[in-house]
Amino acid sequence: MVSSETAPAAGQRARGLAPFLRSQMRNIAPFLTLIFLSAFFAFASPSFATIDNLGNILTQVSVTGIIAVGLTFVILCAEIDLSIASIANVTGIAVAFFTVQESYVNIANLPLPGAAAILLAIALCALLGLVNALGLTVIGIPSFIMTLAMMQIAAGISAMLVRGQIAYKVPSLITTLGSGSIGGIPWIVIVAAIMLLGGHLVLTYTRFGRYVYMVGGNREAAEYAGLNVKLILGAVMVISAVCSGIGGMLGVAHFGSAQQNEFDTYLLDSIAAVVVGGTSLFGGRGGIGNTIVGLFVLGVLNNGLDHVNIDSFLKILIRGLILLVALVINVYAQRLREKAAE
C-alpha cells in the first residue's frame, strides 16, 4: 500500500527497474512468500485450495487482524506493544463479567445491559492504553518495558475478574459479531476487513496518519518540525489497546468462552503479521497493506500445515523459522532501501 502512496516521481523512475525493485523489497518479499506458500500447499494437499478453506483461513486470521491494525500504528512509530494479547484477554473477560451468566458459572459478576457492558469493556481497554501512553510519553519508560508491565497488569485484572473460572455469555451484539454470519460470510471477517480498511484510510489519507509516518521516520525531525510527538505516540498506544480490546471481545464470542490466558498466542501472531508483512521495525515504512499480506502469510502457513501430513510439534518450529526469515528480510530491506536512496 505504501508503494501506491509514494508514487514514483520523475527522478526515481529514471533510476531504472533494478534499484526500484530493491527499494520496494519490503513490499515484494512478503508477497512472494505468500504466493510461494500458497502454491506449495495447493500442490501438497488437494483440500487446501478450496473456497471453503479460504473461508477458514479468513476466519482464522480475523482476531489477529483486528489486533494487528492498532499494532501497525505502534510499530510504524518505531515503538512496540507487548500488552496487546493481555489487553485483548482482559477486555473479553470484562465484557463477560458485565453480562448475566448461567447459574452454574461461579463468578461474582456484575450483570449490566449489553450496551453498558460493551462500553465499559471498551473504556477499560482504552484506559489501559492510556496508562501505556502516559508511561511512555510523560514518564519516559521505553514502550518495550512499559507494555511488558502492562501485560502483567492486564493479566492480573483478568485473573481477579474470573478467578480461575470460565464465563460463557457475552452481550448478543458481541455474540453475533464474533460467531454469527451474514450471507455465509462470518461477521468477524467483515469486522476485521472494515477495521483494516479503516486503519489503512487513516494512515494514508489523514493528517494523523502522515504524522505517524513522520514520527516513525525521524522522531527528532518531527519534534523540530513542531509536531506534538508525545501526543502522537500516546494516541497510537491508545489505538493499539482499543483494537486489541475489540479483538478480545469478538474473540471471546468466537471461541465461546472467556477465561485466563486465552489469547496468549495472539501476541506473537500479531507482531509476526505486522513484521512478516514488511512494516519496518525501525519505523516510518510499511502500513496496513503490508499487515494484510503478513496476516495471509501466517494464515496460510498455520492452515496449510494442518492440511499436510506433518508432525504437529514440528509446526511450532517451522513457524519460528519463518518468523526469523521475515525478520532477516525486514532488516535487510531497510539496508537495501538506504542504499538505493544513497
Next chain:
Amino acid sequence: MPEGQQPILELQGITKSFGGVEALRGVDFALLPGEIHGLVGENGAGKSTLMKIIAGVHTEFSGRFLIDGAETHFRSARDAHAAGIAMVHQELSVAPDLTVAENVFLGNQPTNALGLVQWRRMAREAGEQLSRFGIDVDPMSRLGDLPIGLQQLIEIARVLFSGARIVILDEPTSALSPPEVERLFTTLRRLREQGTAIVFISHFIEDILRVSDTVTVFRNGRKVAETASAATTKGALIEAMIGRGGEALEHSYTDDLMLPRPSDSSVILKVDQLSLARSLQDVSFEARAGEVLGIYGFMGCGQQELSRILFGKLKPDAGTLIVEGKPKSFASTAAARRAGVALVPESRRAMLFHQEPVYKNISISILDRISSLLLKPALERDVAQRQVEQLQIRPPVVGLDLGMLSGGNQQKVALAKWLTYPPKLLVLCEPTRGMDVGAKNDVINIVRDLRAKGLAIIVLSTEPETVLSLADRILVLKRGAVVREFKNEPVSKDRLLEAA
C-alpha cells in the same frame, strides 16, 4: 611535488549519478604521498561524492580506481579502511555514550592474551595521543558530555592517528574555534612529513590556501581547475568555483561595518533572566519585528541550548519568555510553533526526513493549515513547488527523496518549511554553515526578505562572518552569559572575536 612520483591513489574518468542526476562527470583525480590536497567547490559540485567513492561509501560508479598503480574496486567502507583510507565525515559520527578513550580506539581496543580490553593502557595511550593534538581531557570521561567542538576534534584525532595512509577530512573546521584550527593544521603538517596523503575539503578558502599544497576546484560535477596553492589566490579560486567574477560575493568582514540604529518596532520576544544548569546564566534580551538579532559566541557558549529553549525543546531552570507581551512556557515544540516561533537547527540530520520526498519535508510544519482531517496531496505539492522555485532548490522536483539532494539544498528545504506561513519569530542556528558562496548569498537574501516582511529573526552562529553578514544588532555570548551588545556602532570580525 616532484614530477613523475607514483600517486598513492588515482581516479580516472569517474562518473556517478543519483536518480538520473549526474553528480560526477568524467573526473580525474590523483593524490601523491606526503601531499595535502585541498578541494573546493559549491554545494553539490561533487566533492563529497568523490570522497565517498574513495572511502568506499559509494560503490557503484564508472571509471578506473587505482591504488599504488593497481586497479581496485572497493565493495564497502571496510575494504577502503583495510586499504588504509580513513575519512572524517561532515556530520559528527562518534559514540557519545562511550568514553573518550573508547572513541579514540573504536574498533581496535588494545587487548590482553585473553582478549579482554586493557582499560588502563587504552586510557593512557588515548590521553597521550590527544595531548599530542593539544587536547587535554580525561580519557575516561563520557564523550557526549564534552562540547561539540571538542567531540569533533576527538573524532578527527582518532582518524589522524589510525595509521591510515590516506586521510580525507570533509569540512573539519566548521565547528572549531580558531586556536583549535591552528592545532589541527600543525598536526596535518606533521602527518604530511610522515608521508600521509591528506584530502582537505573546506568552504574556508583561506584555510585551504594556508594548509594545502595543491588545490582542485569542482563545479557541477566536473573538475575545472587544479593548481599549486602557492600559485593561486582566493579570488581566482572563487571565480573558478562559481564561474563568474567572485570577489564581490565573499566579504571578508575584517573592516568595520556600521550597525544601524536600533529599531523601535514592536517587541516580539522578550527573554528575561533565562538560566539553564551550566549552559546559560541570566540571559536577557529582546527581539523586535523587522530586525535580525545576531548571537555570536564560540562553540559551547550556550547558543544551542538557548535556541532549544526558545522553541520549547528544552525547559529553562529559571527565567521567562514573553512572546508578544504574553509570558509563555512551552510544553512542547508544537506549542512554540503555534505561538509563532520557528526554529531551523544546525544539524540537517536532526531536522529533515531523508527517506521522504521533498514535498513532505516542506509541508510537515503547515499540514494543520493546508489540510483539515484529510490530507490534500495536490495542494501540498503546489505549496512545496512554490517554495522550491522561490528558494531555487535543485533539482526542482518535489517528489524526489530528500536524501538525494545536496547538503546546501537540504538546508534550504529546512528553511522552506517555515516560509509558506511565516512565523513571528524565526530562530536560525548556523544558517550558512558548510554552504558555498552562492548558497550563502541566497540565504542572506532570503533572510533580508523575511526581515522586510516584519519577522523578528534571531541568528545564532559560531562563525563571525555569518552573524556580521546578517545581523542588525549583535549579542556576544560567552560561557552562557551575554557579555557584550553591539548596536548602532562599528563592528568587525576582530571586535567580535575580542569580545567572545
